[in-house]
Amino acid sequence: MFKFFPLKEKGFFAENDDELMKHIQKGDHNAFSNLVHRHSSKCYSIAYRFTGNVCDAEDVVQYAFFKIWQKPDLWQKKHNTKVSSWIYKIITNRCIDISRKRTPSGNLDLDRISSAGISCEEQLAINEKHRMLENAIANLPINQRTALNLCFYEDISNKDASEIMNLSTKAVQSQIMRAKKNLKEMLRNYHDSKK
Structure with missing residues (x-):
């Protein structure tokens, strides 16, 4: 790192x-x-x-x-x-x-994922889920991705994220909600296509 x-x-x-x-x-x-x-x-x-x-x-x-x-x-x-x-x-x-x-490549450094105590098959399944989620996040509109990354992954308050993004706090909350909804839909579509 x-x-x-x-x-x-x-x-x-x-x-x-x-x-x-x-x-x-x-x-x-x-x-x-x-x-x-x-x-x-x-x-x-x-x-x-x-x-x-x-x-x-x-x-x-x-x-x-x-x-x-x-x-x-x-x-x-x-x-x-x-x-x-x-x-x-x-x-x-x-x-x-x-x-x-x-354009998003979806090539996340997977060496950061720990593999201690699990089988190769389990690690492959975890890697695939992780790759799928990262690809979905990378394909979100930029404001949704920014709000999600700042507030969810980096644990920055909505108020501070609103300063960073030049949006109101309510707009940041809205972007997070849209991001979650879009991620849910993208992941559902991915799972449906695998059936």
Whole structure:
């Protein structure tokens, strides 16, 4: 899995992300390292859920943090946006840009699925179900996929997801409900076609 390793400097600690961003806006490398350390795992997870590919997810995270370092003034406290929501929005937007440039392949890295204690046949069945679900998610409309990934898989609150997606909280909830309905229908159609 993709990991960032923070710079070590004794004595540097920021209570919150807002404080880190103030230091980053002044060019503080250690504050930036702290921010990366705090958010890189969640960013990678979001990017991986969107892209289904380790290399693409790593590229997205690297792009986002590079953008934050190059243009930290894009985040402004007066806009009342949480730093984490701003970062996740950069990640999400980059993933959407990538997904628009290519069609879904459904090639998820299956080595992340544990096979301990089950037979080969059971593992194959699990892999097939997983592949089928990931393909169905990849074929959802982008807003439904984004809402589902952020709220369900990444456990981001609907309120924070609404900031990231530039939608109202009710619209995010609606996108999640539509996504679930569409997934149910896609999976039903898949099962019906196998009969």
